Amino acid sequence: xxxxxxPDVPQILEIGRRCVCFNVRKAxxxxxxxxxxxxxxxxxxxxxxxxxxAIKILQPVTVAHLADATVTDRTTLGRNLKLLEKKGMIxxxxxxxxxxxxxxxxxxxxxxxxxxxxxxxxxxxRLTEQLGREGTERLLADLALLVEAARRV
Amino acid sequence: xxxxxxPDVPQILEIGRRCVCFNVRKAxxxxxxxxxxxxxxxxxxxxxxxxxxAIKILQPVTVAHLADATVTDRTTLGRNLKLLEKKGMIxxxxxxxxxxxxxxxxxxxxxxxxxxxxxxxxxxxRLTEQLGREGTERLLADLALLVEAARRV
DNA sequence: CGACAAAACGTGTATATACTCTCATCTGAT
DNA sequence: ATCAGATGAGAGTATATACACGTTTTGTCG
Numbered sequence: 001x002x003x004x005x006x007p008d009v010p011q012i013l014e015i016g017r018r019c020v021c022f023n024v025r026k027a028x029x030x031x032x033x034x035x036x037x038x039x040x041x042x043x044x045x046x047x048x049x050x051x052x053x054a055i056k057i058l059q060p061v062t063v064a065h066l067a068d069a070t071v072t073d074r075t076t077l078g079r080n081l082k083l084l085e086k087k088g089m090i091x092x093x094x095x096x097x098x099x100x101x102x103x104x105x106x107x108x109x110x111x112x113x114x115x116x117x118x119x120x121x122x123x124x125x126r127l128t129e130q131l132g133r134e135g136t137e138r139l140l141a142d143l144a145l146l147v148e149a150a151r152r153v
Numbered sequence: 154x155x156x157x158x159x160p161d162v163p164q165i166l167e168i169g170r171r172c173v174c175f176n177v178r179k180a181x182x183x184x185x186x187x188x189x190x191x192x193x194x195x196x197x198x199x200x201x202x203x204x205x206x207a208i209k210i211l212q213p214v215t216v217a218h219l220a221d222a223t224v225t226d227r228t229t230l231g232r233n234l235k236l237l238e239k240k241g242m243i244x245x246x247x248x249x250x251x252x253x254x255x256x257x258x259x260x261x262x263x264x265x266x267x268x269x270x271x272x273x274x275x276x277x278x279r280l281t282e283q284l285g286r287e288g289t290e291r292l293l294a295d296l297a298l299l300v301e302a303a304r305r306v
Numbered sequence: 307c308g309a310c311a312a313a314a315c316g317t318g319t320a321t322a323t324a325c326t327c328t329c330a331t332c333t334g335a336t
Numbered sequence: 337a338t339c340a341g342a343t344g345a346g347a348g349t350a351t352a353t354a355c356a357c358g359t360t361t362t363g364t365c366g
Contacts (some may be wrong), residue, residue, distance in 0.1 A: 008270060012206045015273065018293065020280055021188040022203045026224045027296045028181040029353075030303035035174040036354085047322065050175045053165045064344060071179045076323045078346065083321070099331045099344040117161065120168065123306075127173055130302035139295045140171065143180045146292060149283035150183035153276075182323075189324085200352065217314060229353045231316070236351070252314040252361050 024146070031127070038123035042115040043087070049116040051080055052105065055090060056113050060102040062095065071147070084109070177299070184280070191276035195268040196240070202269040204233055205258065208243060209266050213255040215248065224300070237262070 016022065035046035044052070054070050055061065061069075067077040081103060084090045089109035095102045105113070128136045169175065188199035197205070207223050208214065214222075220230040234256060237243045242262035248255045258266070281289045 008267070009210060011270065012210055012266075015203065015206050015270075018289075019188075019203065019273070019277060020284075020289070020292065021184050021199045021276075023293055023296045024177065024181045024184050025200070025352095027299045027303070028177045029224065029226075030300050031174050031177050033354080034303055034306050035172075045321070046174045047178070050168065050172065053168050057162055057165055062344075063346095071182065072322095073182075073324050074345075075325080075347090080322070097332070097344080101345070113165075114161075117164065117168075120172070123174075124172060126306045127302060130305050131173075131298065135295070135298060135302075136171075136173070138291070139173065139299060140176055142288070142292045142295050143176045145284065145288060146180045147183050149280060149288075150180070150187055152283050153187050153279045178322095186324080198351070215314075225352095226354050227315075228317085228355080233352070250314080250362075254315070 020146070034127060035120070035123050038119050038126075039116055042112055042119055044112060044116050047080060048084060049113070049120060051077075052084065052089060052109055052113045052116065055103055055109070056105055059104050060095075062100045062102060064100075066103060087112075173299070187280060188273070188276050191272050192269055195265055195272055197265055197269050200233060201237060202266070202273060204230075205237065205242060205262055205266050205269065208256055208262070209258055212257050213248075215253045215255060217253075219256060240265075 032046055035049075039046060039049050042049070051066075051070060054066060058066065058069060063078055063081065064074055066081075067074040070077065072080070081090065081092060085092055087108070089106055089112050091104045091106055092101050093104070094100070131139060185199055188202075192199060192202050195202070204219075204223060207219060211219065211222060216231055216234065217227055219234075220227040223230065225233070234243065234245060238245055240261070242259055242265050244257045244259055245254050246257070247253070284292060
């Protein structure tokens with residue numbers, strides 16, 4: 001038996017082409033940069049903007065519920081919320097059930113969301129123009145299927 | 154009900170459904186967890202495994218070249234490499250051009266890749282089974298188009 | 307040859323992400 | 337009424353990500 005087999009190189013090349021994880025992460029990196037740049041004038045990252053938007057719809061909302069709605073780990077969400085609180089865009093208050101924390105938008109948060117929406121729209125338009133209308137629809141549908149598939153695994 | 158209900162709420166709901174950034178990041182989170190869990194027995198995260206695999210193919214390779222190949226920010230890659238070096242899976246040596254750093258797999262790195270490949274295969278199979286053959290092909294094609302589109306923005 | 311631009315890389319800072327533990331609170335069964 | 341188990345949340349640790357800025361080395365051109 002030789003010390004080291006080489007025949008797995010072609011197999012590794014396949015990984016780069018076919019690995020769902022690698023390719024979806026790569027896409028996420030590329031896309032995130034576009035939205036982060038676009039949202040900079042509002043002092044928001046893409047993640048923060050979508051989180052604020054979710055809060056605006058759901059408020060008052062608990063951390064766990066928000067984590068569920070945004071499909072984010074609860075502890076991750078807690079840390080992301082702390083950042084928004086530090087920016088003065090949300091308030092986090094104890095609920096009736098003292099274990100729960102209820103999240104609310106502040107005035108500054110409302111302003112940031114409003115500013116963010118128009119910036120988001122521009123970024124979204126620029127990207128979807130490149131994808132085409134059909135391409136965008138197909139992509140979003142496929143991503144939804146992917147999340148579903150991942151849940152079932 | 155209060156008349157204070159915000160008129161832009163429907164618009165915000167659209168964001169959650171149609172925002173490419175939010176949805177691709179969400180998918181990346183879901184998928185990453187599957188691969189991270191699968192690769193745990195090899196002591197690797199998904200990112201680390203794909204990075205090691207890329208190094209195995211390209212070695213010896215400079216940081217910048219590797220960043221290009223994996224479509225990762227150069228500084229991000231540098232930090233990811235440092236972790237693998239700390240684990241003893243790669244070696245980073247100065248090149249002839251003293252500005253450059255050449256990256257090599259170590260024995261331990263080879264072992265980790267080998268172990269990772271079979272674990273990766275299982276995770277990939279489980280996920281693509283859920284997606285179906287066609288679904289997987291379409292998804293990967295769409296993700297490639299997305300990366301292209303993002304580059305053009 | 308010498309000034310200067312360009313290339314390759316690292317550091318400081320900040321955010322995003324998730325696992326494991328731990329703590330406080332609540333709820334239901336006894 | 338009480339206690340065991342469930343539930344909601346935070347803290348500790350580790351990794352992934354990228355921008356702004358700085359450093360060293362190379363290449364280039366007058």
